[in-house]
Amino acid sequence: MSVPGLSLNLATVRPQFGFAAAVDACLAQGITAIAPWRDQVQAIGLVEAARIVKINGLQVTGLCRGGMFPATNYAGLTAATDDNRRAIDEAAALGADCLVMVVGGLPGASKDIAAARGMVADGLAAVLPHARSCRVPLAIEPLHPMYAADRACVNTLEQALDLCDALGAGVGVAIDVYHTWWDPKIRAQIARAGRNGQILAHHICDWLVPTRDLLLDRGMMGDGVIDLKQIRGDIERAGFHGPQEVEIFSSDNWWKRSGEEVIATCIERYRTVC
């Protein structure tokens, strides 16, 4: 039985499976869309990963991840843009729907978040021509404000869309419920993104109460407080009908279970609470 509309971000089964095994496990349960991470692709080789995608007719809902632009010096900034160009090439080789951009936080010992945000805008502008020529949309992912210092200084959907508007064609957003569910402006900003065709991906998981770790305690859909159906409804009304991509980092729970059980649970919850 196939599960149209569901994609598995392979970080969800990172400890259990490499790229090929993850694909096999997805296909065995009817999932035909995936979102791999660059290190998972590199471990098997880009050519082989692309071959597996092609022969199985997989949809790649995104490649994770580009970004990480801020740096303390020119060499660092240049290295970041070079690496992002390679990430764009990889996304193109995989036929990914987008390259997910986790833009980076404060570089070094900086306390200047406005400067970091400026570096992000500059970095995106620097790699955008290459992305356009490769026909790889860049999906800026606003990350939860608790990651502003160390992972991404783009922290609201409104901020991400302002950036998209400034950059022009070829840039949109990845809307991850974990990062955005709390935002009092989320519904209005989803509608705004839809009007401009800027929704490129929809990531799902859940926010647990309590949350025991800032990074590795994401919940399975239905186990937390996020109104997943409402957000999905808003996203579909905004014109995005691509797969919902499950992305769960869970060091003490889901990463300790069998990959098959995790995938089966994702499917069951997708059918009941998403």
Next chain:
Amino acid sequence: MSVPGLSLNLATVRPQFGFAAAVDACLAQGITAIAPWRDQVQAIGLVEAARIVKINGLQVTGLCRGGMFPATNYAGLTAATDDNRRAIDEAAALGADCLVMVVGGLPGASKDIAAARGMVADGLAAVLPHARSCRVPLAIEPLHPMYAADRACVNTLEQALDLCDALGAGVGVAIDVYHTWWDPKIRAQIARAGRNGQILAHHICDWLVPTRDLLLDRGMMGDGVIDLKQIRGDIERAGFHGPQEVEIFSSDNWWKRSGEEVIATCIERYRTVC
């Protein structure tokens, strides 16, 4: 030597001192402004706490805390408004500059954050006449989005100020750098709050990288990534010149040191990085 411009939120030395001992320790190092929590006041008794405040000429920069409005039923909503009226009375008895409002999160198993926000607006409106008659300003404290589910569903300064504007006179905001530093709109919203005279308190600490616990790993000023001088500058340009109130919850570090050392460090950092 006195330390004008610095207030100690007594949660910063919660394990070390009760109300009277905390006041003595502050006075011994020249601090003449405090912000106690209701349980700390109740432990010594409101009358005695008010007497200590008065005889020492202390400024009470805020009483923590009112709020926690959302509930699953009418009895719960009524109990919350009753408790807030009592908190207003206590703030009045202490001569506090404001009652800090941590508004509450999702009640019960609710996933309806819009409904919770509605309950907050209704609850504030219900107690506001009593606050006005007691001349106790209500300071809505937007909490970091990582607390949206379990502590406060008001999560940005913009959202808090929209609420203030809707409620009218007698309501403002407590701006805590821990909760707001990441916000791309913080500078504009501080200016907006200043134009309307809505800044009632300024809380300081720091955001540590990494942050090891969502609640109890706040940093001492200077140990994290927040540009404290810039935020203070913005707040003063917006017309607020009240004390900076140190509020640090730190179960594994500052709560394990002597209260005298904590206070001395607060003073030293206040003089150098704030």
